[in-house]
Amino acid sequence: MLRFSVIFCGFLLSAAVFAQEPRPLEFRRLEIHRATSPIQIDGSLDEPAWGSALAFDIPYEWQPGDNTVPPVATDFLVTYDDHYLYAAFKAHDPRPAEVRAHLMDRDSIDTLVQDDHVVLQIDPFNDERRGLQFRINPLGIQADALFSPNEGGEDWSFDMIWDSAGRITEDGYVVELAIPLNQIRYPRTRGVQTWGFDVGRSYPRNIRHRMSAAPHDRDNSCILCQVVKVSGFENLEPGRNLEVTPTITANRTDLAAPGANGPGGLRSGDARTDAGVTARWGITPSATLNATINPDFSQVEADVAQLDVNQRFALFYPEKRPFFLQGADFFATPLQVVFTRTVADPRWGAKLTAKEGANAIAAFAAEDEVNQLTFPSNQGSAFTSLDEKVTSGILRFRRDVGKNSSLGVLYTGRQGENDYHNHLAGVDGFVRLGNVDTLRFQALRSDTRYPGAVARDFGQPGGAFGGNALFANYDHQARNWSWGAAYEDEGREFRADSGFIPRVDIRQARGYLGRQIYGGPDDKFTQLNLSVNASRTEDHDGRLTDEQYVFDVNVSGALQSFVEVAIARNTTLFAGRLYEGMNTWSLFSNFQPGGAVRLALNGEYDDTIDFTNNRPARLLALSPGTELKVGRHVNLQLNHTFQQLDVDGGRLFEANLSQLRLVYNFSARLFVRGIFQYLDLRRDVGLYLPEIQPLLEPKEQTLLTQLLFSYKLNAQTVFFLGYSDDQLGTRDFGLARTDRTFFLKVGYAWVM
Secondary structure, rough: HHHHHHHHHHHHHHHHOOOOOOOOOOOOOOOOOOOOOOOOOOOOOOOOOHOOOEEEEOOOEEEEEOOEOOOOEEEEEEEEEOOOOEEEEEOOEEEEEEOOOOOOOOHHHHHHOOOOOEEEEEEEEOOOOEEEEEEEOEEEEEEEEEEEEEEEEEEOOOOOOOOOEEEOOOOOOOOOOOOHHOOOOOOOOOOOOEEEEEEEEEEOOEEEEEEEEOOOOOOOOHHHHEEEEEEOOOOOOOOOOEEEEEEEEEEEEEEEOOOOOOOEEOOOOOOOOEEEEEEEEEEEEEEEEEEEEEEEOOOOOOOOOOOOOOOOOOOOOOOOOHHHHHHHHOOOEEEEEEHHHHHOOOOEEEEEEEEEOOOOEEEEEEOOEEEEEEEEOOEEEEEEEEOOOOOOOEEEEEEEEEEEEEEEEEEEEEEOOOOOOOEEEEEEEEOOOOOEEEEEEEEEEEEEOOOOHHHHOOOOOOEEEEEEEEEEEEEEEOOOOOEEEEEEEOOOOOEEEEEEEOOOOOEEEEEEEEEEEEOOOOEEEEEEEEEEEEEEEEEOOEEEEEEEEEEEEEEEEOOEEEEEEEEEEEEEEEEEEEEEEEEEEEEEEEEOOOOOOOOEEEEEEEEEOOOOEEEEEEEEEEEEEEEEEOOOOOOEEEEEEEEEEEEEOEEEEEEEEEEEEEEEEEEOOEEEEEEEEEEEEEOHHHHHHOOOOHOOOOOEEEEEEEEEEEEEEEOEEEEEEHHHHHHEOOOOOOOOEEEEEEEEEOOOOOOO
């Protein structure tokens, strides 16, 4: 492997750069004026105010071109009044019949980025640390995100109430939007303000062209440092800035009675109706208080299906509940010690987020009816759920330092019944050392006590115990070269019960070296990336537990293709046995041959471990997927995962997991959706250890069905009517329904 790395590094050093000649970088500073007339958001720019609005073009293509002339022209207009920020795009296209535009639910970002769309990102504090991002396709479909490069990039769970409209025209399309000023955090001053504006357009054809109003320097990793600066905002009035959303939910769950030949008939459950309220108050233009009483946190979309066969550690499922998503970036740190899905069934919750000058402050508190616990270790994770009340609290302070750096402190606490507690505190920071060099770090200390019975059952220390965690990461991200190194240390008794830390008792060092090569107009690729990665993990007794060396190459090109191939060499310690010399071959590919079809295929062939029986194994995994759009209204996504695990003696198991997601969009606000997840798992029980065999079924089938009728006036004003059921089958009986649920939710956002 060492010889391979030396040869590869020599290849990188000799690689030539194929790129279009970049244009000189010219950054704009412009002045905005108040609107001269009322504006109606209808996709027609016929109001007098648009004639006097600030207008400028989008003259740079930054991907795949390097600040080259775009293939199409785009005009941008912006103005404001006492209540709204208004913006409009005139997206010219020489072949308007080829404009890609489909109806979909808001924030369906994976589908929206396949369409033509425009992008507006604003940095109201002009501190170049975070931006509010708005994307709109030619039919006015919205997606919004919080862009926080210091905290990891785009957060698409962010939601704001705003208005947009789009219209396809004879020479392209027009998009118009209005963002309420009382939804935006901005400096608390009546004087003249300067905001950052990142204005762009995505033009997907054979390749995806990405364009911007400001040039992008590939030798500067600070995106928000390279935007248009717009001055002239003054005398901004926040108004009452109060949003109250009462909700009513009703549901009924019917359960099947257990029987010798499978689940029996369904028994009707009791109908349950709950009322709750969520409120958001903009105390000042830069401080917001969110509160909720008896909230409805039921999900209206099934989690993406994941196979949990032959897994050692907890699977991660992202947060989807709106209350927890608001202001989530304030709580983000390098280690994920804040993960709000640990709050399962709260009676109430409250959250305060504020930014005043260089200081950012956030606080969160909730009382939960259930205490969900994860017990991490070096070798695996265990879980339990206690039927007891637990109170959670989080405090966060962050201060901006220098041009683009920040320092922060964090506290998380959980206090429950029966002497349970978990407290965690620490410091963290993000330091920009230059245009392409950054440093992240975090140091934490936890204090934990589990109830005596829980500690005994799960092999945890008795009484109170403490542990430490440390993280440091250096990155160099330049035009042609990238490299970095990281060190991570979680002590054996470190616990983050308010977060997602599924593994502890590790000391890990890792590093990477990468080379980026850009294609020119006559090349068959747009970008080629090559990299080598290495990592080594030991436990706190100094034993090697994991080691990995990876060579990775990926290429982008025609048909919006992306193909990545990786080869890895692995060493893993499991249950006292060190497995060395294991190879992994993996493939990730994605193609979009037209505006209506997306194709994907992921694959993996591994030397791996049968974790159930602690022996060598060979894994073959394939995951094909497709997304098909029929007209503007129908979206079909079909994904499948196939896994087979072979051991000496035969095939231990074979699993097929399929998910179908079918949506009919009547309009931008109304859709019906069906989600179907089917698992077929076959085991050769005779190949398992004798003591495990009685616990296993040779054949398991499950089927999840979820149907939803959805109407959204905006992100908070919603009407949902849903149905879901689960079915189970084994070798002894076919699929039989184990439960079904009927669900209704109505919420209305009063904005004052």
